[in-house]
Amino acid sequence: MSQYVLVVKEDCETCRLLASLTKRLIDELDITIYSQDNPEFPAGVPVIDDTELEYSFNHRLETVPTLLKFENESGLTELERTEGWDRNEWQRLTGLNFLEDLPAFRPGCGSKTLDPGMLDQLAVKFGSADLEARRLAIEDGEDEIEACYDRGWSDGLPLVPPTELRVVKMLQGTRRAPSEIIGNVPPDYAPCSVLKVAVNAVMAGCKPEYMPVVLAAVEAALLDEFCMHGLLATTYFSGPMVVVNGPISRAIGMNSKGNALGQGNRANATIGRALQLVIRNVGGGKPQGVDRAALGNPGKYTFCFAEDETNSCWDSYSVEKGFDSQDSAVTLFAADGVQGIVDQKSRTPESLCRSFAAGLRVASHPKMVMAADAFLVITPEHERVFRDAEWSKTRVKAELESLLQIDGAELVMGAGGIAEGLPDKFADKVVPKFRAGGLNIVRAGGGAGMFSAIIAGWGASGSMGSVPVTVKVGH
Amino acid sequence: MTMVLMDPTAELNPDGRMPLPKPKSLNGLTVGLLNISKPRGDIFLDRIDDLLGQKGIQTKRYSKPTFTRIAPTELKQQIATECDVVIEALAD
Numbered sequence: 001m002s003q004y005v006l007v008v009k010e011d012c013e014t015c016r017l018l019a020s021l022t023k024r025l026i027d028e029l030d031i032t033i034y035s036q037d038n039p040e041f042p043a044g045v046p047v048i049d050d051t052e053l054e055y056s057f058n059h060r061l062e063t064v065p066t067l068l069k070f071e072n073e074s075g076l077t078e079l080e081r082t083e084g085w086d087r088n089e090w091q092r093l094t095g096l097n098f099l100e101d102l103p104a105f106r107p108g109c110g111s112k113t114l115d116p117g118m119l120d121q122l123a124v125k126f127g128s129a130d131l132e133a134r135r136l137a138i139e140d141g142e143d144e145i146e147a148c149y150d151r152g153w154s155d156g157l158p159l160v161p162p163t164e165l166r167v168v169k170m171l172q173g174t175r176r177a178p179s180e181i182i183g184n185v186p187p188d189y190a191p192c193s194v195l196k197v198a199v200n201a202v203m204a205g206c207k208p209e210y211m212p213v214v215l216a217a218v219e220a221a222l223l224d225e226f227c228m229h230g231l232l233a234t235t236y237f238s239g240p241m242v243v244v245n246g247p248i249s250r251a252i253g254m255n256s257k258g259n260a261l262g263q264g265n266r267a268n269a270t271i272g273r274a275l276q277l278v279i280r281n282v283g284g285g286k287p288q289g290v291d292r293a294a295l296g297n298p299g300k301y302t303f304c305f306a307e308d309e310t311n312s313c314w315d316s317y318s319v320e321k322g323f324d325s326q327d328s329a330v331t332l333f334a335a336d337g338v339q340g341i342v343d344q345k346s347r348t349p350e351s352l353c354r355s356f357a358a359g360l361r362v363a364s365h366p367k368m369v370m371a372a373d374a375f376l377v378i379t380p381e382h383e384r385v386f387r388d389a390e391w392s393k394t395r396v397k398a399e400l401e402s403l404l405q406i407d408g409a410e411l412v413m414g415a416g417g418i419a420e421g422l423p424d425k426f427a428d429k430v431v432p433k434f435r436a437g438g439l440n441i442v443r444a445g446g447g448a449g450m451f452s453a454i455i456a457g458w459g460a461s462g463s464m465g466s467v468p469v470t471v472k473v474g475h
Numbered sequence: 476m477t478m479v480l481m482d483p484t485a486e487l488n489p490d491g492r493m494p495l496p497k498p499k500s501l502n503g504l505t506v507g508l509l510n511i512s513k514p515r516g517d518i519f520l521d522r523i524d525d526l527l528g529q530k531g532i533q534t535k536r537y538s539k540p541t542f543t544r545i546a547p548t549e550l551k552q553q554i555a556t557e558c559d560v561v562i563e564a565l566a567d
Contacts, residue, residue: 134482134490144478150492153483162481190485199483281483 003076004031004094005068007050007061010041012109014085015065017102019043029094036064036112053113057122061111069093084108120172124164131167131178131195148203153281155273155301159203170198173208174215175475182215183222185283186229187290192218192282197274200281204274204302209252210267212473214274216330217242217304220471221275227466231334231458232285235294238458238466241335241375242272242304243442245318246328248473249306256308258446261338261377261453272304297337307442313383314393317442321470328473333375333440334458334466339363343382344450349389352382353396356452357403361433363456367411367421369431373438373461373468376400377453379445393441404433435462498560505533507558511542516564523562 006025008015019042025031026045035041036056039049050056059068063083067090070076082089085106087098113119138147144161148154160166171178171194178195185192194215201214221228221240231238244254255265263269279285287293293300309316309325318329341359346352356376364372378386386396408426415421422431438461445451458466482490498504508524510516524534535557539546554561 131481134486136480136482136490138478138480140477144480147480161478162483164479164481167481185485188485188487190487192485195481196483196485199481203483277483282485284485284487 001030001072002079003070003072004029005034005055005059005070006031006065007034007036007056007059007068007111008042008065009036009109009112010038012064014106014108015041017106018065018085021098021102024096025094028096052125053118053122054126056111056113057119057126061113063108064111065108066111067093120165120169123168128164128168131164131171132193133167133195133199135164152286153203153277155276155280157301159277160205162199162202166202167195167198170202170206170208170211171195173211174198176215182218185218185222185278186285187232188282188284190282190284192222192278196282197278200277201270201274204277205266205270206274207252207266207270210271210274212475213244213248213252213267213271213328213330216471216473217271217275217332218278220330220332220469221279223469223471225463225467226332226334226469227460228279228283230460231466232279232283232291234458234460235292236459237293237295237297237336238334239297239300239303240272240275241299241333241455242275243317243331243333243375244271244304244306244328244473245309245316245323245331246473247326248328249309254304254306256306256444260305260308260444260446261303268304268306269302272299272302275304276300276302299335299337303335305444308380308444312443313387314441314443317440318470320393323470323472329470330473331468331470333373333455333468334461335375336372336456336458339454339456341452341454342450343452346450347385349386349391349396349399352385353399353403356454357400359454360400360404360439361406363433363454364459365420367415367418368459369406369411369422369433370435370438371459371461373434373440373457375440375442375455375457377445377455378441378443379449379452380443380447381450382452383443396441397439400439401432401434404439405430406433438462440468501527501530501532501560504559505535505557507554507561508534508536509546509554509561509563510536510538511546511563511565512539513542513564513566519564520562 022042022045034048034050034055036050039047066081066083068081069079071079082093087104091098138144145158148159176194180194181191197215197218252267254267285291307316319325323329343355346355363374408429408431411422412424412427413421506527508520510520527534537554
């Protein structure tokens with residue numbers, strides 16, 4: 001025999017219409033009635049109080065009234081349900097005849113579980129028990145922002161306190177299970193769950209819709225070839241820079257245009273910060289701890305931007321790396337700060353490439369070669385010079401590569417009166433500034449300003465240290 | 476109302492805020508002696524000062540203007556920059 005459940009609320013005209021039926025339902029069916037608002041409604045029949053909405057939440061009610069039919073032979077399995085009042089449906093589900101009782105059809109009302117903000121609160125109340133993270137009570141009178149500082153979670157700036165409600169909302173930004181382990185985060189190599197990423201994303205100020213990007217960034221950081229442990233532990237300046245390609249960068253409103261490398265955009269600012277907080281809090285990587293940076297750089301708070309793919313004459317970075325233009329992808333690069341290149345006069349690609357090469361030549365040190373990779377961020381006004389001359393990105397790179405073949409005599413120790421340099425055996429050789437594939441180009445920036453930017457990388461770029469990594473953004 | 480936060484760390488350390496580790500030895504450290512200005516605090520600190528001095532440990536003396544209020548920020552900053560540890564005479 002089937003069992004039935006009817007969920008109602010008094011504050012619904014259709015439910016009140018059905019109240020006259022409930023006596024008959026109780027008499028003729030094995031039925032339990034739950035009320036979302038008034039446990040005295042419907043009057044005269046046994047009603048279970050669901051004003052806490054636990055039953056309604058656990059059974060994902062969307063409408064009242066809802067009639068649920070269960071099979072009870074092997075435990076209670078829901079067979080089907082009908083929402084609102086549809087006489088034919090009710091007759092089919094119950095086998096009863098309601099011909100004379102009520103109109104043929106009346107829509108129901110929204111379940112109280114769907115009141116604004118309610119679902120998140122119920123998720124905390126009834127659905128967060130399986131969220132495996134230690135709970136810390138902040139007592140009355142204790143300032144929660146200061147409490148986050150006191151526990152050592154902050155990068156120096158205020159954090160959004162990671163309440164259960166905020167974390168549950170953040171987890172709605174991904175379809176991945178909270179308990180899924182993404183990998184082990186250096187330097188402690190502590191297992192990092194989707195949940196821990198969400199907690200840190202809350203603290204960083206992320207919106208739930210950023211979660212897929214944050215998760216991809218953390219995954220990328222944990223790839224062996226990115227060498228996050230070494231990047232953290234180095235005395236060098238570098239930290240992870242995040243470049244986002246594909247539709248998600250536009251969907252979540254990332255800035256790829258004016259001031260793309262600067263402040264002011266929530267997604268740019270908080271995604272990069274969330275990655276750093278995961279390394280700090282889950283991995284345990286802290287300045288003057290395992291982070292041995294002599295100076296660091298301001299990008300270690302956050303360094304994240306989107307490539308401007310709209311109306312570009314070039315393939316984007318991720319397309320160059322083999323991803324589809326409709327894929328979203330996250331690239332991580334072990335980056336120092338930003339070095340500007342000003343060239344307001346060049347109108348030919350040959351001249352502009354010479355400007356770029358002169359700037360790139362001094363990255364890290366004018367005599368340091370084959371050590372640090374670099375990203376060249378080309379703005380639209382500089383890109384226009386190449387567009388007008390129909391130069392592909394490949395051609396620009398090839399031109400730069402040929403301009404950055406350096407006479408070893410200029411690079412050896414002592415040359416130019418500078419002790420720093422290569423061993424003497426390079427004196428009669430020609431040495432490229434960058435390793436093969438070590439110079440990358442992305443397009444970003446505002447429409448006015450003939451400026452581009454060099455972002456040089458860790459002095460241990462390449463297979464001996466860190467190479468840029470690109471990961472597809474999932475859900 | 477008590478606010479509950481979710482721990483963002485790998486939970487390798489105990490719950491709650493930990494005091495700084497105690498130094499294994501005072502050798503080579505500077506010890507601040509803070510009198511909160513309650514009666515006879517000076518007698519206690521004079522004796523501590525004497526005992527530390529016999530061991531060759533450097534001390535510096537400080538006083539709060541009044542025990543009825545928390546220490547002025549300037550005094551806390553001065554102690555933090557000049558000393559490694561502090562002994563505070565709390566009661567009379």
